[in-house]
Amino acid sequence: MEFLQCNAPAPVVDTEAGKVQGYCTDEGISVYKGIPYVANPFTPERRFQSPQPMQPWQGIKVTVSDWPVPQPGRSPAQRLVGRAGDLTLNIWRPGNAEGKLPVMVWLPGGAWIREDATESVYDGSVFAKKGVMVVTVNYRVGVDGFMHFAQRPDNRGIADQIAALKWVQHNIANFGGDPDRVTLFGQSAGAGSVAIILGNPETKGLYQQAIIQSPPMQWLSPAEATRITRQFSDNLGIPADPEAVAKVSFDDLVQNVLKVGEQIKDATQWGRLSLGGTAFLPVADSKIIVRSPMEDLVMNDSNRVPVIVGSTDSEYRLYLMPGSELQKITDKDLRAVINELSLPTGAFQAYIKNSISAENPGDVYAQIMSDYTFRMPALYIAQIMSRNQNTWFYHFSWRSPAYNGLLGAAHFVDVPFTFGTLHTKEAENFVGINPPQSLSDSMNDAWVGFAKYGNPGWPKYSDKDKKTMFFDTKSYLGTLGDQQITTLWENFRF
Known part of the structure; x- marks a missing residue:
């Protein structure tokens, strides 16, 4: 507004x-x-x-x-x-x-x-x-x-x-x-x-x-x-x-x-x-x-x-839109970025298995780069900080309909929901014209609850149970999955 x-x-x-x-x-x-x-x-x-x-x-x-x-x-x-x-x-x-x-x-x-x-x-x-x-x-x-x-x-x-x-x-x-x-x-x-x-x-x-x-x-x-x-x-x-x-x-x-x-x-x-x-x-x-x-x-x-930390599910898709870069990526590009990051043997097959669409190399590439740039750093921060202080972890999973649905849960899409500014002209480029107000209310209320009372309203994260808030049209408390993927990054130096 x-x-x-x-x-x-x-x-x-x-x-x-x-x-x-x-x-x-x-x-x-x-x-x-x-x-x-x-x-x-x-x-x-x-x-x-x-x-x-x-x-x-x-x-x-x-x-x-x-x-x-x-x-x-x-x-x-x-x-x-x-x-x-x-x-x-x-x-x-x-x-x-x-x-x-x-x-x-x-x-x-x-x-x-x-x-x-x-x-x-x-x-x-x-x-x-x-x-x-x-x-x-x-x-x-x-x-x-x-x-x-x-x-x-x-x-x-x-x-x-x-x-x-x-x-x-x-x-x-x-x-x-x-x-x-x-x-x-x-x-x-x-x-x-x-x-x-x-x-x-x-x-x-x-x-x-x-x-x-x-x-x-x-x-x-x-x-x-x-x-x-x-x-x-x-x-x-x-x-x-x-x-x-x-x-x-x-x-x-x-x-x-x-x-x-x-x-x-x-x-x-x-x-x-x-x-x-x-x-x-x-x-x-x-x-x-x-x-x-x-x-x-x-x-x-x-x-x-006390800390809240998290990321969106498909961060890097923002950088592959709207110039159609998503459709230009090949298997050769996938292997090149995996090699550049020195990820362990089996990374290519693991990402193919866990991608949104294994048939499209661009989708796989977006997920690898999402993990490198934002998602794995956020997870690592949650892991190290939860051992010494109150820490809450989240994923933003709502898939934007922008760019014919190709943008998805990309980088920055969560910000208008956080601030409750969904209907500004700037936000419409990222969230479309009819985003779920209830999702914005729940995110903003969580941030307000944290600012006022030191608690966003879901259980704290720990290495033991990995409790994660998934913000979506219907938000839910879950457990971080993709263990095969997270294992690939265990020894990566961010």
Whole structure:
């Protein structure tokens, strides 16, 4: 549901840097869009540096609109979207709330090269109507967020997210939120970010629980990241240093981000990096990421908070649509990706047996890549975290009718159900025109229950019984199957 602005503005609220005033919707939700939390990181003196505190302003800043950071558009007609400026976040809260509200902080995804905290599908109004405050965060991506330079800090986009969490701790009480009841959640690169933050002991106390939706756990070594930077710079004919890159226009930068993403698909030159889907990934910098995102998650004892983690059944189908790639894949491609991933003998036969359609190599390929990119990382996170903390595991199994039913339970299809934004124009591309409202209600209620009471409403996961919530038209509690498949990944290093 898209909400209209009403005539009355939302209350003026004090933040550490100054006063802000948003607007209220016709359903009584107070909305603040575009609150600065970090000083503009695109200026010459701050470019490619760690986030810096926001400078105070005078008077009341009107916060009724927002924009993402510079990034590629999603169509050739939009070469560049977003703009440089202060980093911002957005807040939805019930206008008549009393007492301290639980807070959910959302990190949007976008393959580390895109993010937009004000996309209509991330509207927090449904959460707010149920008594939960939602904060959505913009952060640096692509070149500014994740390109590796030897003399600059890595993982600047993650550092931005951590700065936003600190902002929440210092300011959210003024909006009626409880800084001691913060649930950090995200999807795709946002979920990978949540996992990285959970693995970093210095973030202890910035949140009390987390939700990880379809986490990609790929990462780069400094040597791999250096190679990406060199390729990026060679494309532009400039030195591979921050001063030279900073002189390039944002339009050319983001177009080159896409170009490098295509170049690394050549497996003969880039090996397993060709399977990552993007050239810009978090870097093991020995600071924010000490070993790898997954290993840090295993080793860190300080952030043992309650966690929900899960994935969709057919994640990778999103990337094989709508360009008909699904129909172009051959058995040769299947064997090549299995070889690249060094999966054990018998993997080809196991995936043929367990695929949606063994007759179509594209369906089998989609399942292998779904497991590599999202599903097995989610399962592994559930396994390791359930041994030390309350953990709930889920699968999103509803098959979308989009693209003549070929999209299925793909990546991102679960997000509009999570937020209750099924009927936004953006969501219709993924869920069709008549998605089941009851499924959205059950998912959103589960997330609200977790934020409010620390329990989504189904039994915790354990290695012993593997209890899993399957979200579908008729959701049900089941046991994770495909043991033959999961065994193939037991020794894989994510």
